[in-house]
Amino acid sequence: MTPLKFGLTLPNRGVLFGVETMADLLDMGQEADESGLFRSLWVGDSILAKRRPESVSLLSALAARTKKVRLAVGCMASFPVRHPVLLAAQWATLDQIAGPGRALLAACIGGEGGGGDWQMENDAFGVPQGERIGRMVEGIKALKALWTQERATFEGKYYSFKDIISEPRPVTKPRPAIWIAANPRPSRNADMATNVKRATERITRHADGWMTTWLTPADFRDRWELLRSSLREVGRDADGFDNTLYYNVNINEDREAAAAESKKFLDAYYSFDISRPRLDIWVAYGPPEEVIGKVREFADAGAKEITFRITSFEQRRQYQRLVKEILPAFERVAVA
Template sequence: MGSCTTGLVLPVRHRPRSYGYDTILRLAEYADAQPGWNTLWTADSIMALPFLDSGVLLAALAARTRRARLGIGCLASLGFRHPVTVARQWADLDQLSHGRMLLAACPGNGTGTAVENELRTFGMDYAEKVARFEESVTFLRAVSTGATSFHGPFTQVENLDLGAGFVQRPLPTWIAANPSPRAGRATVDRLLGRVARLGTGWMTFNVTPELLRQRVERLHELGPGPFEVCVFLNTNVGLDQNQVLADARERWFQTAPRGVSVDDLDDIAAVGSPEAAADLIGRLAEAGATHLAIEPLSTDVPAQVGALTELLLPRLDLTTPTSASTSERPSRAS
């Protein structure tokens, strides 16, 4: 089967139902010790979604881990943040992590009560936020390679000093874009065209292997690449299939991912036996995925991370993870 690297999406919501905040850092340390987990992913929102602050959490992860790349998928608030502040923060994060930072940026959603309230709070409409997001991505790529001046519609900078600056030159910058499976050609080209124009990688979700293959082919028609292709994949594996399905569905109803119905899980989530999950991941890799950001779709995230590490990762075409007999499984915080 095709191969790709694998990352763990950490549970970063405020007021978690069944674990304490310390569990996030313990899970990160556990995954960092497993060679099969290549990246640790956080999420981002200022007001629209109940996530821990992405910058604060990434700094904690930089201090508590040593090997895995540290990704944010996606930095939906980029259009709200001043790009000079973001550049200084990410340059310092890249130094603290010894060059392990990975930025996946997106303009965020444009509809919904919480989103509209956030836009009002920052005094802009969605079109302006998208324009600022695009300029910020361009700015970050420029200054991460050493540029000290920049002139755009929203940002004018001279004599920029980022201290030690970025370890990675340029900072790896992927663009998240999720055209609906039913989106027309114009919508797909607009969103994938943004990826080709601004990023070195594409992050997406809610794709079957066949749809991913079609979208990857179109991405390469729109831009020369090369592009990393990251699929965000809800996953729940175990030996008791009825228990796995019930747990995944219960967690889905707690979070209700945007644009995905519970009936879609059979096609776009890896829920079931470790063998079936590995088969789906292999087909996604063959369709063009180079990285999987795996989110445990479970009411017991620490237990599911242990199951993924012990049951799924050894079945993938990856570096064999540390055996459970030699590495303590993650546990809940009190």
């Protein structure tokens, strides 16, 4: 049994609509690091579809302001449109600044089925929506080659290079961790079960950990057990495999006020109208005891780490409530 760990997701997209400034993000990141309550800091990522301060640059700034926490991008939705040769150099530089073991890259497909601003991003980078999965998998393989081979050679469908010398090298050995963030949904070409199976296979074969979001505790438990079984089948250490749940939080004795503010925040953050059923799954909102209860359900379902994003326009006030009223309730909570 290991203690439940926590992360803090900084709302970097919020810089674009006045929730936080860049200075606010860096200050909160430093405060979270100094508190000793968080294992990790996370930032979101998208280049054109969900515009925000660029993730690797922001993590580098956070690396200079922090000493202990993991510095993670979750998920890197732009991963399929970033060339691995350039990303290898960028991430190795971050790894050098942060120090061994701190930089964590959680890759994902992005795209959300194409259309809208996702189509704008796909068109700008010349990447059809249907190539995103293949490019993500190839990109992971290419990064591993660039970071571990003295002269890297890789030949794939989308990326190919020969005798590449990629420097600086990461200080994390044998290489920085690469996770896959996956939260499969039914698609035009496959049902839910098929997409979950495919995602599980990708994580099993290519990832060092799993990040997910927007699941009920029951769904989390089912998918975690499926992944653990898949890992064991190929001889990987299921017990040592890590996971993180990306969750949202708004603490308020007035439950409906917490829900209303969370909806307003997320509608602005993503430029869509989030439904109440989706809100109920994605946000722990309400009085402290209700929030604690919702978090505990995920701990019981097997979540090893939960990273919280605050869905409030009063980030500092909510942060203080999170660290004083929620996290202390889990000091002795262990997960399988």
